[in-house]
Every structure is written in structure tokens, then in C-alpha cells.
Amino acid sequence: MQWVQLVVVQIGLLIYLSKLDCFGVATSTCTPLCFKADCSKAACSCNPDTGEIFCESCVSRNRLPNAQYNYSQKLRFGWLLDGLAFNHSRVHIRVENFANECHAEFLHIFDGDGIYSKRLGSLRTSFAQNAALQKKEFVAESGQAFIYLHCETACSISGLNISYRFDSCLDECNGNGICNVTTGTCKCKDYKGPSCKEPLCSRTCSPTFGKCQIVGEDEVCECKKNYQGPYCNITSGESVWKVVNEKMPYGVASHAVTLVNENVWLIGGYTFSNVERLIVLKYNFEKNNWSIPTTTAAPKNRYGHTVVEFENNLYMFGGLVSSINITNEFWKLDLTTMTWSAMLVQNFYGGQQPLQVTGHTAHVVGNVMLVFFGLNPYLGFINLVQQYNFANGTWSVVQTSGAIPSATFGHTSVLDSNEKVIFLYGGYRAVSSSAGEIIDELYHYDIARRRWKLLRSSGLPSVLHSAVLMSGVIVILSSYSKDTSSPKCKTFVIDSALKYDIECGTWSKMKMPTYLSATLSRYGHRALMYKESMYLFGGFTGTLMTDVLQFTPGSCSYNRAKDECLNSQQGVKCFWYKSRCMTSEEALQQIKVEKRGGSSTIEKVCSYTGIGPPFSCSMITDCAKCTSTDVHPCRWCGDRCADDCPLGSEISKPEHCPVTVNCSEIYNCLVCSTTNHCIWRLNEHHVYTCVEVKSFETTLQKKFMKDDVVQMSNTGDTDDCKICSTIHSCHECAKNGCLWCATTEQCIDQNSHVTAFLYGQCLQWTVNADECSVLTCSSILTCDSCLHGGTSCGWCDDGSQTGLGTCMRGSSNGPVSWIDSSGRYETDPSLCPSGRWYTTDCPACQCNGHGFCMNNTETLDDVEEKSEPYKSLPCLSCGDKTTGQHCERCIDGYHGNALNGGNCTACECNGQATHCDPFSGQCFCTTKGVSGYNCDKCEQKYIGDPRNQTCFYELTVDFVFTFNLNGEDDSHITRINFVTRPPKENTDVSFKLTCTGLLNSQGKVNLTVTSAAFGINKVRRFLIGSVCHEVERRFSAEEFSFGTDANTTFFVFLYDFKTPIIIQVGVEDQRSVGIISFAQTPSVDWMKFFVTFALCFFILLVVAFALWKIKQRFDVYRRRQRMFVEMAQMASRPFGLVQLQLPVNSSPRKCPKPIAIEPCHDYRAAVVTFAVRLPTGGGPVVPNGQSGLAVASALCLLTPSQLAQLQTPPQAVQRKRKFKSPSCLFSN
Secondary structure (H helix, E strand, O other): OOOEEEEEEEOOOEEOHHHOOOOOOEEOOOOOOEEOEEOOOOOOEEOOOOOOOOOHHHOOOEEOOOOOOOOOOEEEEEEEEEOHHHOOOOEEEEEEEEEOOOOOOOEEEEEOOOOOOEEEEEEOOOOOOOHHHHOEEEEEOOOEEEEEEEOOOOOOEEEEEEEEEEOOOHHHHHHOEEEEOOOOEEEEOOEEOOOOOEEOHHHHOOOOOEEEEEEOOEEEEEEOOOEEOOOOOEEOOOOEEEEEEOOOOOOOEOOEEEEEOOEEEEEOOEOOOOOOEOOEEEEEOOOOEEEOOOOEOOOEOEEOOEEEEEOOEEEEEOOEEOOOEEOOOEEEEEOOOOEEEEOOOOOEOOOEOOOOOEOOEEEEEOOEEEEEEEEEOOOEEEEEEEEEEOOOOEEEEOOOEEOOOOOOEOOEEEEEOOOOEEEEEOOEEEOOOOOEEEOOOEEEEEOOOOEEEEOOOOOOOOOOOEEEEEOOEEEEEOOEEEEOOOOOOEEEEOOOEEEEEOOOOEEEEEOOOOOOOOOOOOEOOEEEEEOOEEEEEOOEOOOEOOOEEEEEOOOHHHOOOHHHHHOOOOOOOOEEEOOEEEOHHHHHHHHHHOOOOOOOOOEOOOOOOOEOOOOOHHHOOOHHHHOOEOOOOOEEOOOOEEOOOOOOOOEOOHHHOOOOOOHHHOOOHHHHHOOOOEEEEEOOOOOEEEEEHHHHHHHHHHOOOHHHEEOOOOOOOOOOOOOHHHOOOHHHHHHOOEEEEOOOOEEEEHHHHHHHOOOOOOOOEEOOHHHHHHHOHHHOOOHHHHHHOOOOEEEEEOOOOOOOEEEEEEEOOEEEEEEOOOOEEEEOHHHOOHHHEEOOOOOOEOOOOOEEEOOOOOOHHHHHHOOOOOOOEOEEEEOOOEEOOOOOEEOOOEEOOOHHHOOOEEOOOOOOOOOEOOOOOOEOOOEOOEEOOOOOEEOOOEEEOOOOOOEEEEOOOOEEOOEEEOOHHHOOOOEEEEEEOOOOOOOOEEEEEEEEOOHHHOOEEEEEEEOHHHOOOOEEEEEEEEEOOEEEEEEOOOOOOOOOOOOOEEEEEEEOOOOOEEEOOOOOOOOOEEEEEEEOOOOOOHHHHHHHHHHHHHHHHHHHHHHHHHHHHHHHHHHHHHHHHHHHHHHOOOOOOOOOOOOOOOOOOOOOOOOEEEEOOOOOEEEEEEEEEOOOOOOOOOOOOOOOEEEEEEEEEOOHHHHHOOOOOOHHHHHHOOOOOOOOOOOO
């Protein structure tokens, strides 16, 4: 039978199938192939028009005939290859090529009619670099195969190329045999294997290099001296890969392996089938076979855990149980009794249990087990080192120093038992609350000093890889994300084995084999060393591998030249000594034999260029890492890492780094909320982030509401901080910024999406609460939404031919239910009769149980063949207060969900609305001022009781009011009411109402007045149904009794207008305008006005003149009083008489005596006054008219002798006084 190709090219925009309104099955009679469209023309005519070539995005499932076509759009799609419909017993699917984005998208292939069938594979992309190994073939033995493709990001890459055929043999026997289509087996000629792919030994084993020998059930090529490899075509000095076993009982990934003597114990691991009991396998190196040991009291199966060996016991810790729950269970397997026992946990965090982790690593050092990092369901990614002491059975957390490593999942670590150090490489870490990244960081952990150091990065990020230590190098089989032209599009490729030279600190790539029949492109595998060879077990390549691969490093002696020796790619560290290439052990042994001692003559050259980005201190943003790097000496300069810092500002040791927590680097709600100065909130991009409290308060005042904040209480209560793993509702999960997987009904952190669904466990997920309803089958109410919501649901019609039915889990053959005994979903015909089950088409009549169609016997295909413009039959009449083409909504005045037999309930609006919201029942009140869910209360500034009457806006007399009724909330308003009570007696009332604008929006006016003065009939109507154009009335005080006692009230009713309308003073345009005012103003007596004005003005002048005179008298009084005070002060000053003798020919004295001394308060100084003779200008006396004498004063210190001449100072002053040298002024 000829192969049929299915090609999907990923170019274009994403189409969400669940939101499109169309159905479909591939129609083989159309040319070109069209899906649910009119194919009578040369091209497909889509309904609705989606702009596609084949109308392919209109369906979530298709039954494929023999056809070949391309898709030009990315989409979420399911194909059912139904061989049973044509009496075929098997379906063969060959994946020729699959280039897709990593991390999230898979191509799932199931053996059966839907996603609940046995899973054959979940391809992420074309793993293998070798094109021949990219092709994969799957066989669906059930005769049906379901293919599901989910694409999220727009990428222009090569896409998907699948071929399928029925009743064939695997790979068509590769042309090396005859296919028995009945049994599906190959009869090989000169080849072997289920697909005749492997040549017999006689075809590949050359007599020159080896000879064929029977080993067990296989015939192998036994190589002669100096040759090796599966075909003996590799010289002995070269490194070699080979498949040593392909018969592992289970295909597993993320399992755990440990070596005990010559046996490898494989514990747990992820499988496609639901394995309840823990997987325990044993592989013997010498016998090259697998066995399944019998154990008792085994726990549940798990993956992502660790297993170590200590004193002939295996210890298992952590992992994922049932693919959902991350555990901290600690189990021991006694290899003597083969009995499992749960270990008791003591003394961890004050007696609590160790942290639950998965994706961690563990090593035994002495009598303790060290557990590194991992993913915790509450704290997210952690970088803690947990320690278990075998001697006393206690757990603790190791307090480390040095660099602060990234918190990672899926890293690898190797133990150097000689140097007592551990190397930790790669993994997956969070970069925000919604995203993560694969890293390439390498750390060195000193076990004795408990100190971390940062080493050189490889430049090849890797996660779920494997690593071993051999001959001074770390060998890593790497997996990483390789960028294409678009930064959003990445292909998941494993194309190299890396080698890290510990002594040189350099990375290099190892030579990859081209002769290996199995692919090395895998992740989730495990590796260990045995007799100087590395062995790989299992792993994931889109399928779960069951093989064991062996890598034997080459010999240094194989390298003849010095450059080849120092740059060896043989997986071993080589040295150049005496013109020979040898290992360090061989060189040291040679030196010892020669009795030369030491190793100084061994040339250890590390100058060759390795791979990886160049190291720069400026790339490091953390003080601890900056000062703990082993690549280059870096210094921390306050806020950056550099080679050198200004003098006095550098930090060169990690213990001197400031102990601070950067809130922006915390990506977990619980960790953020328990950090004192941090707070968890929703930012402007609707992503939860951790920020400092001070910066948040500033931002909060500008942009955010406090409702967006998640904060811990003072008592440490964490109820407000929703942990994703504890949420079990889709809406609650999405509302708290988490990701909901509908397939597993699991809530996880968005940044751990990649780590949680590594092997394609989740087919449908969302972070949007609005999409939750279409991800849960039971919550979907219509057949259309049920079938377009994805591939997990089907529609069970109730048989009434009115559109009633139930959306439930199921696939093409029928609904499914969970069977505990088998641990899987299985078809359950009792849930729905086969004739009423729909997965690709809906019943033609879809009236939601409220009506019937014109001909209930027609199907949807019948309708389309008539080229009707409907996708289903129209309903003739809708009952139960419903309307619509399919009776899908309630009529006006009723509300409810009419879908699938739902009820419509009358709106309860207290007569204040004609209709309400068709779903919620919220009344659309027609009177301005009436509000409430049932129009049962008045708004502020309105009075009344809408439950009995209505609401009125109370007008104030002598004011003009403006009412703007053009908002969205006023779209249903058709009337507004006013009320006022004139307060003044014996004053006329003027009423004016003006409406201008469009005639059909002006409305009508009623004016009613009530008053006690009207007698028996207290109500009078003055306006009834008047057009609101220009209404003006005046009410005389002589005719009406106004004032408080009369209680005369005016009621104005403006109704039957249309919004938008603006009631506004002084505006005249084409929009409706209203002017409304009540005025109560008496007439003006102008004579009385002017007389009163003149009298008031005269009185004001008299008062002003009187005040001015009073002010003058007060100022004179104040001046006189001030003069009296000054004269009294002058008269009270001390005075005395001084007689001066003025000789004619006297000479100036050097130290004259004062005529007055005025001591200060403390008697330390005084103002001294002297009599001074003025110059005469050369004559005997001064000129006429001038004074010959003057008085001069100076501030001087007082001596004891001078003080004695004065009044004796107080004793307190004398005690404090310190006498100084006398002034020359008083010296005699």
C-alpha cells in the first residue's frame, strides 16, 4: 500500500479552534481537499471565511482519507487515522521530519481513537543530528491512530511531515525482507531485527578485522587485536560508542541508577503507561542482561528522584509521585532481604520533615548524604543543600558560603572523591514568576569548607542531561535549546557531548559517532562509570528508550602529535611527556620508574582554545559570585563587578559582601511574602512580581490598587499567599497567576511549566480564567463548544432531537471513565449509546431543548450538501421564553442561560425597567436616579421609594441645574423626575422648562402640584403630555399658598426621551437640550431701593469719619506717653561731679586715671571713661568756637586693685572670678 503524506508547515497566525464556528470532516471527493466548505469550485470556500486554503482551522478533529496537503497556519489540531472503518488492523505512522518549538509544544501519537488511548510517542522536535535517525515509525496495533499537534508561537520553520499507511510492516522491512501484511512481520534476508534494519554479522564483519561469533542469542563480530566497534572498523586507540543492550523491560526517563558491585540498580522512572508499583530493575554488566527483582512493601512509582547506595542498602529520596505530587518521602531498600521501608525523619528545621524536591541530585560523602537543589511545590526552585546523617538518622540544611548558586531543577552533579569536591552543572531556573530558562553555569563545591565557587560556563545551556567524571575531565551528554532566526522559536536539539577539563578550566566538544544505530539525542537519561567506561540508561527522544549505551574513552597513545595529544577528543585527559602522549597516571608511573620524582617534567599545556563565551567580570551581577569566581580575580565595586575598583571601595572576599536580599530576584509568592522588606503584587503587565515595600508604596500611589497586593499577616499566616500546587480549581489557579493543566487537572507555577510536563503529560493548559470553561468537559453546554474545545471531549445527545445532551470525556469510539484496576481511562459504552455519541459532527438540530427543527432526520452533512448558509438546521419555534436561531438566549424581559435546556426567569425590576441583562438578571432601570440590582433604591440626591413609586431629584428654588445623560450607564434611561417646595410666602413662582434638538428625542412633560390649600382635591395637573419644546408657567402667590406651612409641592415628570440627551443651561445645538428652573422672586421698588442705598452710603461715611478722628487722638496719646518714659529714664541715670585741673604746660600722661567706671554684671570688665584734651593746632588753646575737652570711653578688664576702689562685688561673683594681669590703664 502506498504511503500517504500529511504535511504541516508552521507559518502564519495562530488560530484557536475552540472559538471558531464551524465543523468538519475531510472530504475525499473535493479537489483540492476542503474541510467543511463548499468545494464545488476550483478553490475551497470557507464558512466562516478564515482566509485559509483548506478551511483547516475550523475543526479540532479530522478523519483523514488518502490525501496529501499543506497547511499554511499554526493551529491546535487532531487527526484520527481510522483504519477500522476500512477493515484495516494496523496503522503505520512515519514521522519524516518534525521541527517545532521546544519547551511547550509536542506532537502526540496515540494507539487508538483519542488522547485516552495508549500513548506511542510525544515528539518535541527532530532530536537527532543524523538525518537518518530523525525518522521515526510508530505502529498502532488497534487499527486506529490519533495524532494531536498543539502549536502556540508563530514560527517560520520547516514544520511537520508525516506519512501513514495501513496493514504494513515496520519501516516496510527497509527493503531487506518480505512483509506479511496479515501479521505485520518481516521475513528478513541477510538482515535481522523487526524491520530488517540491522545487517547480519556476515555482511558487516570483515575477516580482516574480526570474525562472527554466537554470543547468547545474537551473532556478533568479535574483533581482532587493535580493532574494536560493532563492525570492528575502529582502531583500538579511538573512543567508541556502542549499543550493548536494547532489552530493558521498561522504557523510562528521569529514573535513578546506582552501581553496586557489577550490578546497576534502576529505580523508578517516567513511563507512558500508568505503573502503580515502583519500578525496580537490575542490570548485570558481566552477563549483559536485565532482571526484575522481587521486592516487598514497595512504594508507588515515581520519577525525578535520587537513589544512593550506603552499606549495601539503597536510599531513595524525593521525586514526583503519580506525575503530580512532589514528595519528600525517604525509603530504604535492604538488598539482603529485598524489603522496602520508610525512613523516619528527625531534627530538620526544628523537627519538621525535609523539603519536598524533584529534579535534584544526591551524593554520599562519608556517612552523610548531600541533596542538592531541586523544585519544591511551595518555595519553587531552591538552591539549598540538604544533608542526611546515616549515623544518627537526622536531616539538616548545610550553611554554605562563597558564591550563591542559581536555584535549579534538572542539573547534574559529579563527585570527585579524591579532592572531596562536587561539580554542579546546568539546569533550569526561574527568571520571573511566569518564565524560566536553561542555564550553562558550572559550580565547584568544597565539601569540607562548605564553600561554592563559580567556574567557566560552556555556552551550551543544558537540562536533564547526564555527567560522569573520568580521568580528570567531566563528560556531559548535553541537551540544550538552539535558537533559530526568531528569538521566540527554538528547536530542541542534542548535538554534542561536552568535556570539561578540571585542571585547565576549559570546555570542549567530543567527537560524536556517525556509526551508532541508536541516537544519542535524548534527555532524562542517566549515566554512570564502570571499569573506565561510561554507560547510558534509557532517556526520552519522543519515545521512551529501552537501550543501554556504552562509551569507552580512547587511549592517549593514539595521538601521535603534540597538538593532537593536548586537544584530544577521546574523552580522556592527556599529557605530553618525552615526546609521547600519555595519561597523568602513566606519566607519573614513568617518572617513578625513572626515579626522577615529581611531575615537573610533564608538559601540562592549557593554552588551547575551548568553547564557551569569553569570561568578563562585568557579566556578574551578584557580589558573592563576583568574589567567588575561579576563572578570573574579580572585585565588587559597590554595585558592579569589575577587574579593579577605585582605591578603598573594593570587596574581594564573599564574606565581606553585604547581606541583602534583592526582592526582584524572588519569583515565588511564599518566599517573597516571608521576606521582611518585600511584597508580592501584580504589575502593569499582569504578571506577579516581588518588589521592595518602599518602591511599591511609591508605585502604588501612581498606578496600582491595594487589591493587587498579596501580603503576609504579622502572625506569619500564609492563607493570602496562594500556593499554586495547593489549588484545585482552574479559575482559582488562573486568578492567582498560575498555570492550569486540564489534562492532569493540576495547578503549577508558570515558571515551572517546562519542568512539570517534560514528557508531554499536558495536552491542554491555560493561564486565562476565561478559558477554564472550555477546558472542562462537564462545564461545556453546547455540542459546538464541546467539539471545538479540544480533543478530550465528546457530545452525548439525549435522543430528543432538540439539541439536548451532555459534554463528557471521551474519544471517537465513545465516552471514557477511569478504571482503577488498569490505572487509565477506558471506553465506557454505558455512559452513552453509540448512536448518540458525536466527536466530529454535531446533530443537525440544535435547539437547546426549547424547540424543534423542520426535519429532525437530516444530518449536518445533508444540510451542507444543500448548500444552506447554516451550519445546522434552523429551529422552527422557540418556547420557554427563548429566542435565536438555535433558541440559545432568553427573550427581552427574561434572563438566564438558555443553553442545553436552561431556564429563563422573568426580570424582577419593580416596574422600573422593561428588560434586564439576559444572563445575570441585572435590571436596566429606565428612570434616572433609580438603581440597584432590582431597581429597588434611589441614588444619592434623589428621594423616593422605587419599590412603590419612583425617585425624584429635589430642585432648589432660584437655581438652574444641568443633567448630562450621554454616558454608557444612561443608555437605557427614558425618564427623569423632579420635585421642589417653594419656601417663601407671598412670592410668585416661575417655572420654565426648555428642550431643543431632535424632535424624536425631546420627550414629554407632566407638571403636577399638590397643596393643602386645594381643599378636598389636593392634586392639580397643569401639564399632561406636553412636548418638551418650550414650557413656561407662572404661579401667583395670590392663587397658590406657598411657604413651609402650606406644603405646596411641584412634581415634574420628563419622559419618553431618548439618550444621549443633555439637559443643560444655555446650550443650543442639534442634540437635545433642556433648561429647567424654579424661581420665587418678588418685584423691585426702585424708589425704596435708591433711598435705602443713599441712607446706607451716608451712614458709612459718618462711621468712617468718626473712626478716623478716634485714630488721630489715639496716636497723639501714644506719642506723649513714649516721651514721658524717655525723660524718666534719662533722669534716673547715675551722675557725679569731677574737678579737673588743666595746667598750661602739662604733658600727656601714659596711664591717666578715669573719671568714671561702669562695671559689668560679673565684675570682670567695666566701661571706663576718661577726660581727654583735644589738640590745639599748635596754639596755646583751641580755636574759638571749638571744644578743648572731650569724654572717651573704653571696655577694659578689672584688676583686683581697681576692683577694690569700687563697691565690693557679691561673694558668688568673687568665687567665679579669675583675675588676670592688670591693665596698663590703671597702673600707677
